[in-house]
Amino acid sequence: MPALIREEIAQFIEGEGHRVEVSLLEETEELAEIAFRTRGQMFSIAVSEVDPTRFSISTAYEVPEWLSERAGGAGDSLRDVEHEYPGTRFMLAHDGTIFVATIDFEAPNVGEFTGQFWRVLGRLRDAGNSAVERMVDRSESKAAADKFIRQFMRGDR
Amino acid sequence: MTQGADHLAPLETAIEDEGLIFSRDDDDEALRITFKSEGDRYFIVGYRDDPNFVMIGSGWSLPAGVLLGEAAEIANSLNVRKKFVKTAVWEEERDALFTVELCVTSAEEIRPHFGRLLDVLRDTAAEFFAELREE
Numbered sequence: 001m002p003a004l005i006r007e008e009i010a011q012f013i014e015g016e017g018h019r020v021e022v023s024l025l026e027e028t029e030e031l032a033e034i035a036f037r038t039r040g041q042m043f044s045i046a047v048s049e050v051d052p053t054r055f056s057i058s059t060a061y062e063v064p065e066w067l068s069e070r071a072g073g074a075g076d077s078l079r080d081v082e083h084e085y086p087g088t089r090f091m092l093a094h095d096g097t098i099f100v101a102t103i104d105f106e107a108p109n110v111g112e113f114t115g116q117f118w119r120v121l122g123r124l125r126d127a128g129n130s131a132v133e134r135m136v137d138r139s140e141s142k143a144a145a146d147k148f149i150r151q152f153m154r155g156d157r
Numbered sequence: 158m159t160q161g162a163d164h165l166a167p168l169e170t171a172i173e174d175e176g177l178i179f180s181r182d183d184d185d186e187a188l189r190i191t192f193k194s195e196g197d198r199y200f201i202v203g204y205r206d207d208p209n210f211v212m213i214g215s216g217w218s219l220p221a222g223v224l225l226g227e228a229a230e231i232a233n234s235l236n237v238r239k240k241f242v243k244t245a246v247w248e249e250e251r252d253a254l255f256t257v258e259l260c261v262t263s264a265e266e267i268r269p270h271f272g273r274l275l276d277v278l279r280d281t282a283a284e285f286f287a288e289l290r291e292e
Contacts, residue, residue, distance in 0.1 A: 017194050019173075019178055038176065038194065039272070039275075
């Protein structure tokens with residue numbers, strides 16, 4: 001009986017030094033999530049036993065509280081970064097308090113996936129970090145512009 | 158601290174906090190922890206007769222064809238500007254070693270900074286090999 005895809009991937013990640021948690025997403029045992037931690041960040045891999053060529057790697061970031069309360073919030077920044085990192089999807093969740101970054105990866109077999117694994121994960125991390133930086137930059141430049149406009153309107157400048 | 162006590166125990170917890178798996182390899186003189194992160198191997202060493210000293214590091218083989226003088230020059234430039242990490246070229250073995258050496262009252266002091274120290278070890282090794290490729 002061939003090894004389950006989730007078991008092969010979990011063994012690979014454990015072999016790379018990381019503890020993993022595998023959870024089944026359906027009673028049919030066809031969809032599973034493999035969670036592990038690296039560089040202080042949790043990542044999860046979604047795998048399907050019925051479609052063993054598709055894998056999704058995801059990680060979540062907190063949206064700064066002060067930003068999630070503003071109109072427009074984080075959405076604009078996420079759209080910008082999606083263009084810069086093709087293949088990465090961003091989704092706001094939990095009422096805009098977090099965003100999830102995901103890369104969907106197609107590979108003919110598990111070996112091909114694991115061979116590219118850390119490179120793909122690095123790209124996902126870069127995209128996520130870039131989105132966080134963009135949110136902060138955008139907010140800071142907007143705050144600076146607001147301040148300038150307010151002072152200009154008062155005639156201080 | 159009592160000589161002979163396991164003064165690296167707090168670092169086992171730090172490794173677990175990072176979600177990593179470790180193994181121990183102690184002997185009469187030294188305490189050693191080895192672990193991997195993203196497939197790269199790291200070690201922690203302490204000495205039973207010097208419980209204030211802790212070394213965290215990683216070692217890499219130099220690719221064939223690399224000139225040791227060039228490697229040492231890059232190591233030297235990294236040592237000038239990098240915080241925490243010492244880069245050394247072990248000429249006889251043709252290895253590059255990246256270590257953080259600390260003097261602590263207790264390894265518990267390292268625990269909250271462990272992730273940062275791993276990051277600088279990883280980044281320094283990456284920079285070293287990137288510069289080596291450019292030479």
